[in-house]
Amino acid sequence: MPVSSETPLRLIQTGQRSCHDADGKEIGCELSGQDSEFSAGASWPAPRFLQQDERVTDSLTDLIWTRSAILAEFPLNWQESLVDSSRFQPALPSDQPFESVCDVYWSSTTSLYEPDWAWALYLDKGAVGVGMKRFARFYVWAVKEVC
Numbered sequence: 001m002p003v004s005s006e007t008p009l010r011l012i013q014t015g016q017r018s019c020h021d022a023d024g025k026e027i028g029c030e031l032s033g034q035d036s037e038f039s040a041g042a043s044w045p046a047p048r049f050l051q052q053d054e055r056v057t058d059s060l061t062d063l064i065w066t067r068s069a070i071l072a073e074f075p076l077n078w079q080e081s082l083v084d085s086s087r088f089q090p091a092l093p094s095d096q097p098f099e100s101v102c103d104v105y106w107s108s109t110t111s112l113y114e115p116d117w118a119w120a121l122y123l124d125k126g127a128v129g130v131g132m133k134r135f136a137r138f139y140v141w142a143v144k145e146v147c
Contacts, residue, residue, distance in 0.1 A: 013035075013039065013040070013041040013042065013043060013044060014035040014041075015044065016034065016035040016036045017036055018036055019032045019034040019036050019037065019115070020034075020115055021115075022113050022114065022115070032115070032116055033115075033116030033132065033133050033134040034110075034115050034116055034133075035110075035133075042060075044060050045059040045060055047059070048060050051067065053067075054066060054067045054068070055067065083121070083123070083126045087126070088124060088125050088126065089103075089124050089125075090103075090123040090124065091122075091123050091124070091125060091126025091127075092123065101123060102123070102139040102141075103122065103123060103124035103139075104120050104121070104122050104123070104124065104131070104136075104138040104139065105120060105121045105123065105138055105139050105140060105141050106118060106120055106131070106138045106139070106140055107119040107120060107121065110133075111130050114130065116132060116133055116134065117130040117131060117132050117133060118130065118131060118133050120136070120138050
């Protein structure tokens with residue numbers, strides 16, 4: 001179960017209404033592997049975002065975000081990120097407290113160049129890459145910002 005929610009995990013609609021090729025040209029959705037081909041999942045709530053002081057709750061995903069999208073006063077370099085590429089299985093700092101860390105996690109970001117693929121975090125080796133939406137089976141790991 002995602003750490004940010006008391007409700008069971010559910011598939012939600014992405015909101016994509018048409019399909020496109022790598023050049024952005026609209027194409028038919030049949031066998032494209034893009035989200036519009038399936039139009040599956042729970043409908044989006046209205047309103048989707050609820051602001052509470054400096055927190056914003058996404059009623060669609062049950063994620064809680066900080067209202068400010070800047071958590072540090074300045075950009076961080078890769079050494080200051082969660083992923084530790086000098087380690088593997090998982091590629092996380094040695095003092096990390098997480099349990100049951102899996103090898104690959106989906107992101108919600110579709111690949112710009114290959115719309116039937118989405119970005120993924122490969123925590124087994126500390127890399128980012130893509131996976132084919134239709135066939136790849138990766139884990140999900142939701143986050144909640146403590147404010």
